Amino acid sequence: EAGVAQSPRYKIIEKRQSVAFWCNPISGHATLYWYQQILGQGPKLLIQFQNNGVVDDSQLPKDRFSAERLKGVDSTLKIQPAKLEDSAVYLCASSARQGRPEAFFGQGTRLTVV
Amino acid sequence: QKEVEQNSGPLSVPEGAIASLNCTYSDRGSQSFFWYRQYSGKSPELIMFIYSNGDKEDGRFTAQLNKASQYVSLLIRDSQPSDSATYLCAGDSGGYQKVTFGIGTKLQVIP
Numbered sequence: 001e002a003g004v005a006q007s008p009r010y011k012i013i014e015k016r017q018s019v020a021f022w023c024n025p026i027s028g029h030a031t032l033y034w035y036q037q038i039l040g041q042g043p044k045l046l047i048q049f050q051n052n053g054v055v056d057d058s059q060l061p062k063d064r065f066s067a068e069r070l071k072g073v074d075s076t077l078k079i080q081p082a083k084l085e086d087s088a089v090y091l092c093a094s095s096a097r098q099g100r101p102e103a104f105f106g107q108g109t110r111l112t113v114v
Numbered sequence: 115q116k117e118v119e120q121n122s123g124p125l126s127v128p129e130g131a132i133a134s135l136n137c138t139y140s141d142r143g144s145q146s147f148f149w150y151r152q153y154s155g156k157s158p159e160l161i162m163f164i165y166s167n168g169d170k171e172d173g174r175f176t177a178q179l180n181k182a183s184q185y186v187s188l189l190i191r192d193s194q195p196s197d198s199a200t201y202l203c204a205g206d207s208g209g210y211q212k213v214t215f216g217i218g219t220k221l222q223v224i225p
Contacts, residue, residue, distance in 0.1 A: 033213070040122075042202055042215035043158065056212050091157055102148055103213055105157040 002026065004106035006092050012112045018080035021109045024073070025094030032069055033103060034077050035091040043091055049075065082113045117141075118205050120216035129225050133190040137203030137216055140184070144205040147179060147186045152200045152218065162188065193223045 005024040013019050025032050030051050035043035046065065048056040051072040060067070064083070069075040079086055089110050093103040117140045127133045139147075146165050150158035164170045164177040164186070176189040186205070190197055200218040207214060 035215075040217075042118075042120075042217045045212065045214065048212055089157075102146075102160050102163050104160065108157045 004092055004094055004104055006090075006106035006109055008109055009107060010110050010112075012114060013082055015084055015113050016081040018078065019082055019111065020076050020078045021090050021092075021111075023075045023077070023092030023106060025075075025092070026096075026104060029094035029096050029104075030072070031095045031103075032075050033091075033093040033095075034067055034075070035093065036088045037091055037108070038088045046077070079111075082111075084113050087111055087113045118203055118214050118216040120203050120219050122217050123220040124222050125219055126222045126224055127193050129193060129195060129223055131193050133193045133197065133221055133223070135188040135190070135201050135203070135219050135221065137186040137188075138184055139186065139203075139205045141205065141207045141214075142181075142184065144207050146206045147177070148204040148206075148213065149175075149177060149186075149188045150202040150204060150215075152202055154199075158202055190221075193221075195223045195225050197221060198223045 007022050032049045034046045036046050037043045046060045047067045049069040052069050067077045089108040091105050091108045093105045095103040119138050149162040151161050152158045162175050162177040164179045167179055167181050170177045174191045178187045200220045202218045203216040204213050
């Protein structure tokens with residue numbers, strides 16, 4: 001079974017530029033998560049999708065971050081404009097339907113904003 | 115804010131010893147708890163999950179859950195240098211499987 005796929009693996013951008021990350025979850029997983037992990041901290045949930053609907057985006061900085069999950073499969077996370085404090089690893093994870101909530105993570109995208 | 119709290123460590127144990135990692139949570143509605151291992155520069159990897167009060171064993175790992183005390187722990191028996199990593203505790207909350215992570219405890223197993 002293929003795991004969670006993310007791209008790109010690394011990205012360096014200047015502040016005020018925009019960037020987009022892509023995630024393809026494990027086949028059949030209805031729940032998709034985007035986490036931000038700053039060095040030395042635990043993953044922080046940015047947004048959670050159930051199929052193609054948003055169920056939690058309370059910690060997503062909506063003035064600069066946006067995410068979508070069209071057709072309930074793959075997802076993109078966008079930052080526009082980026083700030084220095086957005087430098088982090090962006091992790092995508094997916095989990096199966098209710099009853100099996102454990103999440104499986106992709107390899108992440110390491111973003112550096114300079 | 116529903117939280118999951120861990121001591122960031124580092125926790126140092128000699129090779130062959132038992133490593134004990136602890137976690138507390140604030141949301142009494144949480145039903146499921148997870149332990150993830152994260153090697154430096156890698157993504158979290160699920161190693162254990164537990165739903166019921168008591169102990170759950172899987173090889174050298176034992177997860178313990180005490181819902182009355184809102185306490186979760188992970189024991190690693192016969193610790194190996196390859197167990198050196200950060201261990202993230204996580205709990206779910208709400209009906210949509212939202213998973214909240216702690217800061218992680220860094221474990222160092224000394225040969």
